[in-house]
Amino acid sequence: xxxxxxxxxxxxxxxxxxxxxxxxxxxxxxxxxxxxxxxxxxxxxxxxxxxxxxxxxxxxxxxxxxxxxxxxxxxxxxxxxxxxxxxxxxxxxxxxxxxxxxxxxxxxxxxxxxxxxxxxxxxxxxxxxxxxxxxxxxxxxxxxxxxxxxxxxxxxxxxxxxxxxxxxxxxxxxxxxxxxxxxxxxxxxxxxxxxxxxxxxxxxxxxxxxxxxxxxxxxxxxxxxxxxxxxxxxxxxxxxxxxxxxxxxxxxxxxxxxxxxxxxxxxxxxxxxxxxxx
Numbered sequence: 001x002x003x004x005x006x007x008x009x010x011x012x013x014x015x016x017x018x019x020x021x022x023x024x025x026x027x028x029x030x031x032x033x034x035x036x037x038x039x040x041x042x043x044x045x046x047x048x049x050x051x052x053x054x055x056x057x058x059x060x061x062x063x064x065x066x067x068x069x070x071x072x073x074x075x076x077x078x079x080x081x082x083x084x085x086x087x088x089x090x091x092x093x094x095x096x097x098x099x100x101x102x103x104x105x106x107x108x109x110x111x112x113x114x115x116x117x118x119x120x121x122x123x124x125x126x127x128x129x130x131x132x133x134x135x136x137x138x139x140x141x142x143x144x145x146x147x148x149x150x151x152x153x154x155x156x157x158x159x160x161x162x163x164x165x166x167x168x169x170x171x172x173x174x175x176x177x178x179x180x181x182x183x184x185x186x187x188x189x190x191x192x193x194x195x196x197x198x199x200x201x202x203x204x205x206x207x208x209x210x211x212x213x214x215x216x217x218x219x220x221x222x223x224x225x226x227x228x229x230x231x232x233x234x235x236x237x238x239x240x241x242x243x244x245x246x247x248x249x250x251x252x253x254x255x256x257x258x259x260x261x262x263x264x265x266x267x268x269x270x271x272x273x274x275x276x277x278x
Contacts, residue, residue: 016124023057023110024128057094077220089115093220097197109198113223123227134202141231152232154254155207163210165189166200201225205232213251
C-alpha cells in the first residue's frame with residue numbers, strides 16, 4: 001500500500017486541524033447555552049443523546065472537505081456516507097462525549113480522521129474549550145496548545161498490576177465476554193476509571209495512563225485516535241489482537257508488552273480466579 005509523502009501528510013494534517021477547529025466554533029456557543037437535546041433511536045445503547053450542535057458542526061466540517069478535497073469520501077456520525085469508494089475517506093465525529101457536553105464537563109472532543117485505503121493515517125482530537133489539539137500521523141504524535149507543539153510519547157512499560165486504565169461506561173459491557181473483560185480490568189490493573197470517552201486514548205498517547213479500552217464502538221469513535229496513540233509509540237488492536245480496528249471491541253496500550261499481557265488475561269475462561277477487589 002502506498003504511503004503519503006511527508007509534504008502531503010503535513011498539508012492534510014494542517015487541514016484536519018482546521019476542520020476540527022471550525023467544528024469548535026460551532027460547538028462552543030452551544031456548550032455555554034445548551035440547545036435542545038434529542039435522542040438517537042435504534043442504537044441499542046439506552047439513552048443516546050444528540051444535540052443540534054452535533055449536526056450543525058458536522059455540516060460545517062463536510063462543507064470544508066468537499067470544497068478542499070472534492071474527490072475524497074466522508075463518513076460521519078450524523079449524516080449519510082459520501083463517496084464511500086474513494087481511497088481517501090474522512091471520518092468525522094463532531095462531538096464525541098455528548099453526555100459530558102450536556103453536563104457541562106470539558107471531556108468532550110471533536111474527532112477528525114483521514115483514512116487511506118481504509119487505514120487511519122492522520123488523526124486529530126480537539127477540545128475547543130481548552131484550546132488543545134492532539135495530532136497523530138505515521139511520523140509521530142503531538143499535543144498543540146497555546147505554548148506550541150509538543151511531541152507525545154507513551155509511558156514506559158509496566159505490568160498490568162501497575163497500570164492505569166480507562167473505559168467509557170461499565171454499562172456498555174453487556175455480554176459474557178464483555179463482562180469478563182471489564183472484570184479483568186477492574187481486578188488486574190492498579191486503577192480503572194470511567195466516563196472520559198476519547199480523553200482516555202489521548203491520555204495513553206500523552207503518557208498519563210497505560211490502557212484505554214471500549215466495546216461497541218463505531219468507526220467515528222476510534223478512527224482519529226488510532227494514529228494519535230500509534231504515533232506516540234503505543235498500540236491499538238481489537239480484543240483479539242488485530243491492529244487498527246475501525247470499531248467494535250478496541251484496546252489501546254502504551255507498549256506491545258503490556259498489550260500482550262492484557263490480551264492474555266482477557267482470554268482467561270469465565271471461571272478463572274481473580275484477585276480480590278482489595
